[in-house]
Each structure stands twice: as C-alpha cells, then as structure tokens.
Amino acid sequence: MKIGYARVSTTGQDYETQLAKLNVEGCEKVFSEKQSGKSADNRLELQKAVEFAREGDVLVITKLDRLARSMGDLWAIVRELEAKGVAFKVLDQSGMDTSSATGKLLFNILGSIAEFERDLINARTAEGRQAAKAKGVKFGRKEKLNAEQVEALKADFEAGVLSKEAIAQKYGIARNSVYRLASDYKAA
Structure with a gap:
C-alpha cells in the first residue's frame, strides 16, 4: 500500500498540490497537516502515518523537506520506516531510494540542503526581528489597557x-x- 504524507508550515499555505501529486501516485491513504517542519516531535499526522505503515508499504512524500528539516529527524524517521520494512519514496527527487548507496547519498545531500535552508530562514528571521526592534516595533500581544x-x-x-x-x-x-x-x- 502507498501511504502519502503532505505538510505545509503555516495556515496561509495549502497542500492541494501535494495532495494531487500523492493521488496521482496512487496513495490509498494520505495524512496531511499544517505544522512546522522544524521538529518531527510535534507532528501528529506524521506520527500516525509512520504508525499506520506496515511491512511492504511505501511512505510517499512530494519533497524531502516536507518530511523534516533536520538530518537527525530525517534519519530517525527513515530508520523507523526501515525497521518496519516500509519503503520511502520522494516524488520530486527521482532516484530517492534509501535502500541503495546512491539513494542514501542523495538522501543525505538533499537532507543537508533542507537543514541549511532552515538555518538560513532562522537567520533571516532573526535579522528582521532585530531591524524591527531597532525601528521601535513592539512584539507580542497588544496591551488591552492604555x-x-x-x-x-x-x-x-x-x-x-x-x-x-x-x-x-x-x-x-x-x-x-x-x-x-x-x-x-x-x-x-
């Protein structure tokens, strides 16, 4: 059985494109959520997808960064899948197959790029916050009382x-x- 997983980071985004690709791939069961990819710990639908998968199944995602943004999380998820006898497929990165040496190399390269992207996003966000603070922008909830x-x-x-x-x-x-x-x- 092919099991799909789709994720977007914010409520302003939608995963319709991902769902369409997973349906074309023939995924019989699809788990989807709007949750940050920073950590796999807080993603309940991902956990459900991994728990649902059985030996001989294939977990399908559209892009590697939809699964995780850190190499630690990527490897933990893939190891858990391998221990269950579940294959792993990434649609937009052809050749992504962790059962071969070339696939593992590709997995590590693309996973490292996803982690690098996450670090860049964090750095840009921090710079933006500092610039806003320097301009006097106040963060947090607006005061209820004047x-x-x-x-x-x-x-x-x-x-x-x-x-x-x-x-x-x-x-x-x-x-x-x-x-x-x-x-x-x-x-x-």
Whole structure:
C-alpha cells in the first residue's frame, strides 16, 4: 500500500498540490497537516502515518523537506520506516531510494540542503526581528489597557473599594492581570 504524507508550515499555505501529486501516485491513504517542519516531535499526522505503515508499504512524500528539516529527524524517521520494512519514496527527487548507496547519498545531500535552508530562514528571521526592534516595533500581544486606563485601575486598587475580581471585570482583563498591575503599582 502507498501511504502519502503532505505538510505545509503555516495556515496561509495549502497542500492541494501535494495532495494531487500523492493521488496521482496512487496513495490509498494520505495524512496531511499544517505544522512546522522544524521538529518531527510535534507532528501528529506524521506520527500516525509512520504508525499506520506496515511491512511492504511505501511512505510517499512530494519533497524531502516536507518530511523534516533536520538530518537527525530525517534519519530517525527513515530508520523507523526501515525497521518496519516500509519503503520511502520522494516524488520530486527521482532516484530517492534509501535502500541503495546512491539513494542514501542523495538522501543525505538533499537532507543537508533542507537543514541549511532552515538555518538560513532562522537567520533571516532573526535579522528582521532585530531591524524591527531597532525601528521601535513592539512584539507580542497588544496591551488591552492604555496608560490612562492603567492609572485608573491603579487608583481603583489603591482605593480598596472594589475587589480584584470587580476591578478585572470593570476593565475587561483577567484577575491575574490585576494582581500583576497591583504588584507593579506597589513596586513603583
């Protein structure tokens, strides 16, 4: 049986092209997910595909980087498949067959390129974050309360008339945020 696996990294992407290629290849069962390829640990559909595969089956993917972005993960997955007697096929890289010496060489070269690409993406992302920070861009969740609202909340807290729960409801924030702001107030 041919088992397909398709993956994209973000919700903005779609794997329709991958699914079409897997269907043309004749995959009877296809597992797909939207998940980062950084690590194989958090990809439940990949784990299900490997668990589902039986001796004599073939796990089919469209490109090697859809399976993993690190050589460690690639080899761990392929070794697990080999231990089960499951073949591994990459559609867009013809000749990718880990049962031959040439196929193993190709596997290592392409896997190294995928890992290199991942490192480049991380470096560019870090550079972009640093440049944005230098321009004053703030990262993270937007503050729910503006400065005036925080001052009013602190005044309510200092007055001691309202409970922490009532203050939280008044400003539409969580109770633990009231405690955090109160501790900021006491420290000031």
